[in-house]
Amino acid sequence: MTSTLDPDVEYVVLCGSRHERIGYAPKAEVHHESTPLHLAFSCYLFDQQGNFLVTWRARHKSTWPGVRTNSCCGHPGPGEVIPDAVARRLTDELGLVADRIELVLPEFRYEATMPNGTRENEVCPVYRATVTNRRDAAPNPEEVDDTAWVPWREFVAEVEADRTTVSPWCALQVDQLRALGPDPLAWPVADDSRLPDAAREPLEAGH
Template identity: 55%
Template sequence: MTATREQVVLLSDDGKPIGTAPKSEVHHLDTPLHLAFSCYVLDDAGRLLVTRRAWSKTTWPGAWTNSCCGHPAPGEAVEDAVRRRLRQELGLEVTDLRPVLPDFRYRAVMDDGVVENEVCPVYVARCPDPASLAPDPDEVTEHEWVPWARFREDALSGGRDVSPWCRLQLDVLPPVL
């Protein structure tokens, strides 16, 4: 049986779907605009799950970032994609999933010229059982639970280096989630 190649949704400049492409072929020097998402997972104590991207990732390998990022499949609701990726990447089931930056969009260029170019709605979710965390090593190389206020302050002050999308999101996310 042949594995299905993961597809991403390509977007026009005004954010409307215009097609699909294999995920493995969209991140390069001229990355087309496509649909993604970011999620910040908090436990009941207000700690944020911060993840470090696996070193095998195409974009920003080894970068610390928010809890989970991903791409909805064609025809998949963004909220369903968030829940799917949280299960796949982190083994987590979450509650209270809600959008906090529904229209977030960014473009970032790596040192080698590879570009991220995404409409990337940002979500927050609650994790009622942090002990259930089971990161996929192909996605996450390290993780930690950090108080939200400390993480935000450290990243915004430059005390913690984070992915460009995470830094841009923190510029506009509220001080309390």
């Protein structure tokens, strides 16, 4: 954990046992065999026909390289609310701008460990983003290897048939998203009051 923030360093928000914010750590130093609990998000991007933008993670990433997963993931930084972080990552990773970004799974939390021992340990609210006029993504090769627009129902069926075809967090999220209904555009929007404390508290950088 760090208390003095360097403006040139990308930080993540560290979480306590009640999912409250307890400090910050450099993103580059967080993921290892004893990854501390920290705040993240996942986003699922849809067009107006309910097609979903699936992505493949860049093959040189340290966690789950080359794996098929949801549209984008990321970490809100100090002073950043999660919808702004979602918009930032959609642009940085995919070159896309969403028309709407809405909370659908406020309480999602997971852990997963790679064969080499590297561990994910995140409080990770899930958001639905939508675009009115669909266009092809422009993947950032540092983050994304490839993308494809696919019918949501087909994607869900593929994950149900073989959960190992996607990232572990995506498989768990699809389980919960399926429970919201078959039409992703009709999923109910969750209230921000259900977010973990670390996401609802002001995220201003402090000492």
